[in-house]
Amino acid sequence: MSEARSPLARPFPAMSAIGGVTLRVARAGYKDWAKGQERCDLTYVELAEGTVVAGVFTRNVCCSSEVDLGREAIKQGKARALVVNAGNSNAFTGYRGREAVEAIMAQVSAHLACAADQVFVNSTGVIGVPLPMDKAKAGIEAALLAAPCGWEDAANTIGTTDTFAKGATATAVVGGKTVTLTAIIKGSGMIAPDMATMLGYIFTDCAIAPAFLQQLLSAANASTFNCITVDSDTSTSDTVLAFATGAAGNAPLTGMDSPGADAFAAALHDVCRQMAQLVVRDGEGAQKFIAVSVTGAVSDDSARRVGLAIANSPLVKTAIAGEDANWGRVVMAVGKAGEPADRDKLSIGFGGTWAARDGQPLADYDETPVTAHLKGQDISIEVDLGLGTGRATVWTCDLTHGYISINADYRS
Amino acid sequence: MSEARSPLARPFPAMSAIGGVTLRVARAGYKDWAKGQERCDLTYVELAEGTVVAGVFTRNVCCSSEVDLGREAIKQGKARALVVNAGNSNAFTGYRGREAVEAIMAQVSAHLACAADQVFVNSTGVIGVPLPMDKAKAGIEAALLAAPCGWEDAANTIGTTDTFAKGATATAVVGGKTVTLTAIIKGSGMIAPDMATMLGYIFTDCAIAPAFLQQLLSAANASTFNCITVDSDTSTSDTVLAFATGAAGNAPLTGMDSPGADAFAAALHDVCRQMAQLVVRDGEGAQKFIAVSVTGAVSDDSARRVGLAIANSPLVKTAIAGEDANWGRVVMAVGKAGEPADRDKLSIGFGGTWAARDGQPLADYDETPVTAHLKGQDISIEVDLGLGTGRATVWTCDLTHGYISINADYRS
Numbered sequence: 001m002s003e004a005r006s007p008l009a010r011p012f013p014a015m016s017a018i019g020g021v022t023l024r025v026a027r028a029g030y031k032d033w034a035k036g037q038e039r040c041d042l043t044y045v046e047l048a049e050g051t052v053v054a055g056v057f058t059r060n061v062c063c064s065s066e067v068d069l070g071r072e073a074i075k076q077g078k079a080r081a082l083v084v085n086a087g088n089s090n091a092f093t094g095y096r097g098r099e100a101v102e103a104i105m106a107q108v109s110a111h112l113a114c115a116a117d118q119v120f121v122n123s124t125g126v127i128g129v130p131l132p133m134d135k136a137k138a139g140i141e142a143a144l145l146a147a148p149c150g151w152e153d154a155a156n157t158i159g160t161t162d163t164f165a166k167g168a169t170a171t172a173v174v175g176g177k178t179v180t181l182t183a184i185i186k187g188s189g190m191i192a193p194d195m196a197t198m199l200g201y202i203f204t205d206c207a208i209a210p211a212f213l214q215q216l217l218s219a220a221n222a223s224t225f226n227c228i229t230v231d232s233d234t235s236t237s238d239t240v241l242a243f244a245t246g247a248a249g250n251a252p253l254t255g256m257d258s259p260g261a262d263a264f265a266a267a268l269h270d271v272c273r274q275m276a277q278l279v280v281r282d283g284e285g286a287q288k289f290i291a292v293s294v295t296g297a298v299s300d301d302s303a304r305r306v307g308l309a310i311a312n313s314p315l316v317k318t319a320i321a322g323e324d325a326n327w328g329r330v331v332m333a334v335g336k337a338g339e340p341a342d343r344d345k346l347s348i349g350f351g352g353t354w355a356a357r358d359g360q361p362l363a364d365y366d367e368t369p370v371t372a373h374l375k376g377q378d379i380s381i382e383v384d385l386g387l388g389t390g391r392a393t394v395w396t397c398d399l400t401h402g403y404i405s406i407n408a409d410y411r412s
Numbered sequence: 413m414s415e416a417r418s419p420l421a422r423p424f425p426a427m428s429a430i431g432g433v434t435l436r437v438a439r440a441g442y443k444d445w446a447k448g449q450e451r452c453d454l455t456y457v458e459l460a461e462g463t464v465v466a467g468v469f470t471r472n473v474c475c476s477s478e479v480d481l482g483r484e485a486i487k488q489g490k491a492r493a494l495v496v497n498a499g500n501s502n503a504f505t506g507y508r509g510r511e512a513v514e515a516i517m518a519q520v521s522a523h524l525a526c527a528a529d530q531v532f533v534n535s536t537g538v539i540g541v542p543l544p545m546d547k548a549k550a551g552i553e554a555a556l557l558a559a560p561c562g563w564e565d566a567a568n569t570i571g572t573t574d575t576f577a578k579g580a581t582a583t584a585v586v587g588g589k590t591v592t593l594t595a596i597i598k599g600s601g602m603i604a605p606d607m608a609t610m611l612g613y614i615f616t617d618c619a620i621a622p623a624f625l626q627q628l629l630s631a632a633n634a635s636t637f638n639c640i641t642v643d644s645d646t647s648t649s650d651t652v653l654a655f656a657t658g659a660a661g662n663a664p665l666t667g668m669d670s671p672g673a674d675a676f677a678a679a680l681h682d683v684c685r686q687m688a689q690l691v692v693r694d695g696e697g698a699q700k701f702i703a704v705s706v707t708g709a710v711s712d713d714s715a716r717r718v719g720l721a722i723a724n725s726p727l728v729k730t731a732i733a734g735e736d737a738n739w740g741r742v743v744m745a746v747g748k749a750g751e752p753a754d755r756d757k758l759s760i761g762f763g764g765t766w767a768a769r770d771g772q773p774l775a776d777y778d779e780t781p782v783t784a785h786l787k788g789q790d791i792s793i794e795v796d797l798g799l800g801t802g803r804a805t806v807w808t809c810d811l812t813h814g815y816i817s818i819n820a821d822y823r824s
Contacts, residue, residue, distance in 0.1 A: 062747030062755045092743045092755065094772030127740025128773050189727065231726045232644070233741075234748035314643045314726070315601065315819055322820030328539025329645075331504045335474030336646035343474045343504065360506030361540050399726075400820075404813050407727055408734030 008281040008289050008377060008397070009164040015151045015182045016169070018203045019247025020048030024146045025157040028139025030087035030132070031125065040157045042136075044143035045082040045201070046112070051245045053079035053120070054214035056221045058238035064091035065098040066122050069105075070239060073117035077210030079243055080114040083140065084158045084199060085123040086186075090131040091236040100131040107140055122199050122239050124186060125160050155184040158199055161406065162188045162282050168274035172206075172267035174260030177250040179206035181271045185240075187279040189231060189407065200225070200240040200275050206264055207246035208253040216265050217242045217272075224272035227304060227394045230283035231403070232312040242268070280395045285402025288320055290379045290395065297390030302339045307394030309337035310381065317399035323374040325367055327355045334383060345386030350374065352382070420693040420701050420789060420809070421576040427563045427594045428581070430615045431659025432460030436558045437569040440551025442499035442544070443537065452569040454548075456555035457494040457613070458524070463657045465491035465532070466626035468633045470650035476503035477510040478534050481517070482651060485529035489622030491655055492526040495552065496570045496611060497535040498598075502543040503648040512543040519552055534611050534651050536598060537572050567596040570611055573818065574600045574694050580686035584618075584679035586672030589662040591618035595683045597652075599691040601643060601819065612637070612652040612687050618676055619658035620665040628677050629654045629684075636684035639716060639806045642695035643815070644724040654680070692807045697814025700732055702791045702807065709802030714751045719806030721749035722793065729811035735786040737779055739767045742793060757798030762786065764794070 025040040033039050055074045057067050083104055090097045101123075105116040112119075123131060155165035168183045185200035202217075217240070225240060246252065253261050281289055292310045297303035310316055313333040319326035327348045334341050344359035351373030355365055373379065379398075437452040445451050467486045469479050495516055502509045513535075517528040524531075535543060567577035580595045597612035614629075629652070637652060658664070665673050693701055704722050709715035722728055725745040731738040739760045746753050756771035763785030767777055785791065791810075 060744065060747035061753050062743045062758065089740075092740060092758075092768065092771065092773075094756065094770075096772070127743055128768065233725050233727045233744060236744050236747055313645050314815070315645045318816055318819035321816070324820070328501075328504060331474045331539055332472065332645060332648050335472035335648055341473050344506065346474065346504075356504065356540065358506075359504065360508070361504075399816065401813050401816050403726070404730055404733070404811065404816060407730035408736070408812075 004163065006163045006282050006286055008286055010278060010281060012152045012155065012165050012167050013169055015167050016180055018180060018182055018245060019205045020051060020245025021203045021243070022046040022148050023151070023154045024143045025149050025153055026139050026143035026146055028085065028135045030085055030135060041086040042139040042143055043084040043154050043157045044140065047079050047081060047243055048245050048247065049080070051079050051243050052077050052208065052210040052213060053241060053243050054210060054217045055239060055241045056218060058235055060234045060236045062092060062236050064089055064123065064237045065101050066090060067237060067239060069101055070120055073120065076117060078118050079120055080112050080118040081108050081120070082201065082241065083108060083119065083121045085131060085136065086158055086160055087125040088123055088129055088131050089125045089127050089237045090123040091127045093128065093130040096130040100133050100136060103133050104136055104140065107137060111144060120241060122237065124199050124237055127236060151182060151184060158184065158186045160186065161284065162186050164282060166275065166278040166282065168271045168278065170267040170270045172260065172263035174206055174250045174253065174264050177248045179204055179248040179250060179264065181267050183271045183275050185275040185279060188282045189284040199237065202242040202268070202271055204244045205246065205248040206244050206253065207248065207250050208244045212254055213242055213244055216268050220269040220272040224269065224276040227392065228276045228280050229308060229311050229394070229396050230280060277395055280397050283397035284406045285400040286397030287400050288377055288379050288398040290320055290381060290397060292381045292383070292394045292396065294383045294385065295391045296385040296387055298340045298388045299390040300392055303390040303392035304394060306334055306337045306339050306341070306383065306385065307392050309333045310383065311394045311396035314399055317396065320374065320379055321398035321400045325350055325355060325370045325374060330381060330383065340387060341385055342387060347384040347386065349382040351380050358386070416575065418575045418694050418698055420698055422690060422693060424564045424567065424577050424579050425581055427579050428592055430592060430594055430657060431617045432463060432657030433615045433655070434458045434560050435562070435566045436555045437561055437565055438551050438555035438558055440497065440547045442497055442547060453498040454551040454555055455496040455566050455569045456552065459491050459493060459655055460657050460659065461492070463491050463655050464489050464620065464622040464625055465653060465655050466622060466629045467651060467653045468630060470647055472646045472648045474504060475648050476501055476535065477513050478502060479651060481513055482532055485532065488529060490530050491532055492524050492530040493520050493532070494613065494653065495520060495531065495533045497543060497548065498570055498572055499537040500535055500541055500543050501537045501539050501648065502535040503539045505540065505542040508542040512545050512548060515545050516548055516552065519549060523556060532653060536611050539648060563594060563596060570596065571598045573696065574598050576694060578687065578690040578694065580683045580690065582679040582682045584672065584675035586618055586662040586665065586676050589660045591616055591660040591662060591676065593679050593683045595687055597687040597691060600694045601696040614654040614680070614683055616656045617658065617660040618656050618665065619660065619662050620656045620676070624666055625654055625656055628680050632681040632684040636681065636688040639804065640688045640692050641720060641723045641806070641808050642692060689807055692809050695809035696818045697812040698809030699812050700789055700791050700810040702732055702793065702809060704793045704795070704806045704808065706795045706797065707803045708797040708799055710752045710800040711802040712804055715802040715804035716806060718746055718749045718751050718753070718795065718797065719804050721745045722795065723806045723808035726811055729808065732786065732791055733810035733812045737762055737767060737782045737786060742795065746795060752799060753797055754799065759796040759798065761794040763792050770798070
C-alpha cells in the first residue's frame, strides 16, 4: 500500500473462511518498502488435497516465467499451494528468473510431498530484476512457521502500488449445499487486460470438475476483467486463478446441466465483476469511476472494442477528470475504434441524459443535469451506435495529475 | 496560440514566397479567444489557375463534413483556394455542418469564377458546434479585402492549442529548375494519425501531375505523419493537402522516371518529416521529444506498430517524463503490441546504450550514460526484436502534468 488511499476505495468486506484453504504471510524483503512500512510481501496459501484449479493469463508475449510455468501447470488441473511474491515481478529476467520460480516450486512441493506443478507461483512488481532466490527461500521458511492469517492480511500482502485491500465474496446454493466464493486481487496500474489481468485469486469450497471450472472462469473473465482498463497498458504478469477445494460436500459440478451450475456460474461472475471494478477503483490517480455502456453495435465484441477505445482515450479521461461534458471527444474515440459505426446514427449521453442523437447535438440539450452528474464520483457514459443489438459495458477511471505523479517517480 | 510556449519549440524558419500562392488572414470570431488575444482565425489562400492538389485524410469514421467533401473533391485534382477555420472543427454537426462548408465553397468559387470543388475548406477546434455561417461569410469577405500576409501569420492563424507557429521548407532541382516546397501545419493534441493527420499544407511551385503528387504524398505520409503520436487519439478532421502551382516552369513530373522526380520526392518527404516532428514538439504538455527506433522486426509495418505501442504507452511516457530508465515498461509495451516478438531475443537501449540484451538485463549494465541522456530534451529509445530486417522510427513526446492541465480544462 503506497500512495494515499483512493477516494474511490471500498471497505474490505466480511469474508468467511473457505474449508481447505489456509493463508499465511511473511516478510521476504523483496524490495525496500517505504520507511516505517515493515510490511509482509510473501503470501503462502496451502490448499487441501483434491483442490482443483483453473486460470487465465496475460497475452503479453513478453510474459514472466511465472506465467509460462502456470499456463503449463494449469493443464493437469490440481493445486496444493499458491505463493505470491510482491515487489518484484521477475519478468524479463531470462533463465535466472525461471530458476527462481522452479526453486520455489521445489521447496514447497518437498514440504507438501506433492508434484512440483501443483505449486503455483506469481510475482508482481518491478520488471527486469531476477527474483533473489535466497530471500524467497527464507521467506517461504518463515511463512511455513507463521500462524494462519485472514483474508485482509493476504490481500494487503499481495499488493504493490495498490492503495487499499481488495476482496469480494458471493455464495450459491448447489445441489442443496451452500457454497462460498471468496476472492482477493491486486492491481492499480498497467491495467488493460487481454484475456486475463493482474493477480487475482478466487477460492471456493464448491466441488467442481477442473475443466468446467476453467470454462466458467474464462466466460466470466470475458465480461469482467477483459472489460476494464486503467491506462491501456497490459501487464507481463497478469494472472487470475480459481481454486476449488470441494469442502462444501456438494455433488461435483461437471457442466451446465449439473444441478446448481447456473447459480455457481452467476456467483463466480459476480465475484469477478466485483474484483474487476475494485481494481478500477484503485486505478492510479483515479478520482472518478467511469462505466461506459455501448449499445446498438453490430456485435457484443464490437461494442466492447468501442467501449475500450473510449475508456482508453486520454482526452475522454481528462475531460471526465475536469468534469467537462465534452461529448465531442467521445465521438472522436468511437470514430478511431476501427469498428463499424455510422456518424449520422451515433448518440451519446452522460448519466442517462442524451447530449447528441443521430449524429448531431440535440437542439434542446440541457447541460444542467449532465454537469451535476459529472461532479459525482460514479460516472456513466452511454453510447448508442444505432446499427444492431450488440452491447457491452466497460469500466475505467479518469486520468489525473495523480497518475502522472505516481508514474513519473515509481521505480526501485 | 494558447498555453506557454513549448520548451521543445523551434524558431519559425525563413520561407520564401511560392509563385501562384497568395496568403490572407482575417478575424471571423469563431470563438472567444483568450482575453487580449485579438487573433485572426480564418486563413484564405488563393492559388493560381492550373494548381494541382493531392491530399491525405483521417480514417476516423466520425470525420467532419470538411473531410468528406475534401476527399471527394481531391479526385478532380485541381485547386483554386483553401479556407481554414480555427476554433471550431464543425465535426459531428450533421446537415447544418455540411451546409456551412458548402456555403463557403459557393461564396469563394463565385468570387474566383471556378468550380465549387476547387475550393478546399478545413476547420479545427471544438467538436459538435455547427460552424456559424454568418461569421464565416463575413470572415471571408474581410479576408478577400485584406492585404496579403506571410507564412508565419498564416501558420499562427490556423493554430488552436498550438504554442508555436510551425513551418518547414525544402528545395529540389527538377529538370534544371529549382523548385521550392513550403509548408505550414497545426496540431498539438488528439494526435495519432491513421493515414493522415492534423491540418497541414504544403505549397510548391513545381509542375507535377496530380496523380503523381498524390502518390508521392501518400508515400511520404506513411513514414512521417503516420509515425507520430502525442496521445493515441485520432482527430476527426485530420487533413494534409499539397498544392503545386507549376510556377517554377519545370517540365511537369509525371512519374518516378521523370527527370528530378527523385529529388522532388526526397524534398517532399523531408518537409513532411519536419512538419510531423514539429507537431510532436508541440505535443500538449511535452517536455521531451522521443524517437523510438525499432529494428529486427519481421517487417517495416510490424516495426512501426511496435514503435507506436511503445510511443502510446502512458507508463513509458511518464517514465521518460520522470527521467527514469525504466526499460521494463518498454518490454511490457513490446509484449502488448500484438506483433511477432520473442522475449528471449529482445534488446532495449536508451541513447545508444543497451540496458538489456537477448531477454535479460546486461550483467555489466552501467546506468550512468543512460541517466545523463534522459536528463536531455531529445531522447532516443532503441529496440531490437532480433527476428528480421524490418525497421521503423516513431516520434512522440513525454506525458506530463501539463497534458492533464491542458485537457482537464480545455473547452469553449
